[in-house]
Amino acid sequence: MAGQRVLLLAGFLLSEFLLSEAAKILTVSSLGGSHYLLLDRVSQILQDHGHNVTMLLYEGDYLVPTFKKKENEYQVISWLLPEDxxxxxxxxxxxxxxxxxxxxxxxxxxxxxxEQLGIQCSDLLRRSDIMESLKNENFDLVFVEAxxxxxxxxxxxxxxxxVSFLPTQFGAVDLGLPNPVSYVPVFHxxxxxxxxxxxRVKNFLLFFDFFLRQWQIHSTYDNTIKEHFPEGSRPVxxxxxxxxxLWFVNSDFALxxxxxxxxxxxxxxxxMTRPVEPVPQEFENFISKFGDSGFVLVALGSMVSTYQSQEVLMEMNSxxxxxxxxxxxxxxxxxxxxDVKLAANVKIVDWLPQNDLLAHPRIRLFVSHGGMNSVMEAIQHGVPMVGIPVLGDQPENMVRVEAKKLGVSVQLKQIKAETFALKMKEVMEDKRYKSAAVAASIIRRSHPLTSAxxxxxxxxHILQTGGAAHLKPYALQQPWHEQYLLDVILxxxxxxxxxxxxxxxxxxxxxxxxxxxxxxxKA
Known part of the structure; x- marks a missing residue:
């Protein structure tokens, strides 16, 4: 018995030693906007956990010119494209x-x-000063973004x-997951x-279209791969x-x-959800004017806010x-x-504490572009949504929001003041949307471990075990015709x-x- 206790104690001390040993981790962020916010959050979590984190950060402003980056506790190696x-x-x-x-x-x-992002990548890989510096660091692990x-x-x-982070829901890229098209919808x-x-007929046909589109997208990096990798060892x-x-996915069973x-x-x-803090007094003063009627939060993301037309602003204001x-x-x-007078019940701001406002007891509705970070924050706090999806994964996210009865979707080009107002009132007045949002919040919060x-x-786990080979099926190494038994069928x-x-x-x-x-x- 005493021997078992000694072994258990030794095992515990060994695990504590392994967990306390800091690893050198590189995170790579080239896209800015919400993509940067996610990698920043990942980097900070890993740094807080005791690892030594370095971010390779593209600091150009092509994505969202007004986006401001903050001071970080982890190391940052930044780079820029040539001006042209x-x-x-x-x-x-x-x-x-x-x-x-x-x-x-x-x-x-x-x-x-x-294609332009492929050229951007070539410029980075051509920067011998940066690439040699990264090689000399001898990182234990690189954290990439899908x-x-x-x-x-x-x-x-x-x-x-x-390891890779998927900022959208499944389907945006092929991770090698099983995809039964009878009930797993193809992206888009x-x-x-x-x-x-x-x-199912539509989904089956789009399954092949998806792989054709993926091939076209991947081919935009062909020249970059040919330039920077020797023949015979060029990656696909x-x-x-x-x-x-590992694949970390920015979604949840609640959605x-x-x-x-x-x-x-x-x-x-x-x-991205952080501990809730009291909202600044200027927001609290505004909210208090409307008493039990509460307030609606409107945040359409950095890109939509930057590029939206004045006609849309006028219809929404009305x-x-x-x-x-x-x-x-x-x-x-x-x-x-x-020349447009702002509605008396509207307060416009360049910045707002979205997570804290979504947690406010008097919030009634969240009007969002349907970005995954915003949808997950709304689910976290049990707030029903009206989504105005524009591009990327946003329409797919709103399909899931509607399927789970968490809100409704409105097309940006079809926004008219009267119908938009009716949609918002419908979601706020029909208690089923709020009930579904609260139920989704319970699912999201009831995980035994937090996302971090x-x-x-x-x-x-993978740092201690030397990788995740034990977690990956052999199917990931099989050609597609073997994986789907086409050779056996033939x-x-x-x-x-x-x-x-x-x-x-x-x-x-x-x-x-x-x-x-x-x-x-007879003869």
Whole structure:
């Protein structure tokens, strides 16, 4: 018995030693906006946990010019594009955003933008000062982001193990997960997991379209790979995605449809949610004016706020004027039309404490662009939503919000004051939306571990075990025709057809022999 206690104590002390040993971790952030916010949060959590974290940060302002980065406790290595490349990238991004906000989010425009990101990646990999500095650091692990393919190539150039963060819900990229198309909707299908016959036909056809589009997107990095990796050892992006030790997914069972997962796939939705603090007095004073009627929070994300048209602002302002609630609206004052009078019940601000306002007892509704971070914060605090999705994963997120009865969706190009006001009143007055939001909040909060605890726990696990090979099925190494048993099906089909052909031949021979025997007998 005493010996067992000694062994248990030794095991405990060893685990404490392993957990206390700091690892050197590199996080890579090239896209800015909410993508940077997520990687910043990840970096800070890992730094607080005792690891030595360095972020490789692109500091260009092509994505959201007004976005301000804060001081960090972890180390930051920053870099910039040459001025001409930065201008070209910004031009393509601005065009893509304007097209998307007018309901013209063409796939070809997105591919053009991705080509520019491939050029941006080449500029980074060409920076021998940065790449050599990173190699000399000898990191234990690299933390990459699924929307930023360049981060995968950085990890590959450094020859280091990496884990990946998926900022959207499943389907945006192929992680190698099982995808039964009978109930797992393909990305951009706008379907739920409850599909009738024609939905399943649509989902099946879009399954092939998805892989064709992925191939086109990945091909935008072909020149970058050819330039920076020697022939014979050039990585394939689709293979790199499946090479990740772990996949952290910015979603939760409270929102996502139930589906098959692999052991190395971990939900960390609401990672951005922080402890609630009292809202600043200026907001509290405004909220108190409306008493029990409460208030509506409006935050359409950095990109939509930057690029939205004046016509949309006017229609939204007119819709808010029809509500009895106060409206706190994150909207740049510089973008406000000078000839439009702001509704009396509306307060516009350049910045607001979104998490704290969502936790306020008098909030009645959250009007959002449907970005994953915002949706997860609303679920965390049990607030029903009206979503105005524009691009990327936002329409898919709102499909899930509507399927779970957490709110409704409105198309940006179809916003009219009267119908928009009716939608908001519907969600606030129909108690079923609030009940569903509270139920989703209970699901989200009832996890035995927080998102941050799951993140650091799994990172520590693979650092101690030397990787996650034990969590990844062999299927990730199989070619697609083996994984889907197409070679087996083809073999069995050939055997079946060959057997039928042989039986037919034998029956023919026997038939002719019998006919010949009868003729001889008659003769």
């Amino acid at each position: 490349h930065e201008k070209e990238l910004k031009k393509h991004f601005d065009f893509y955003m304007k097209e998307a906000l007018h309901g013209r989010e063409a796939f070809g425009t997105y591919v053009k933008l991705m 929307s930023d393919f360049c981060s995968f190539l950085v990890a590959e150039r450094l020859g280091k193990r990496f 299908s706008l379907l739920t997991d409850h599909m009738d016959f024609w939905d 992006l689709s293979h790199l995605l499946k090479k990740a030790e 996502e449809f139930a589906r098959p997962l692999l052991p190395n796939t971990i939900y960390v939705g609401s990672l 819709a808010f004027a029809r509500l009895s609630q106060g409206v706190i609206w994150k909207c740049q004052a510089s973008k406000w039309p000078k 605890q799951r993140l650091v726990g799994w990172i520590d 073999f069995l089909l050939m055997v079946t057809l060959g057997t039928l052909w042989l039986c037919r031949k034998l029956l023919g021979i026997m038939g002719r022999w019998l006919c010949g025997a009868r003729k001889l007998k």
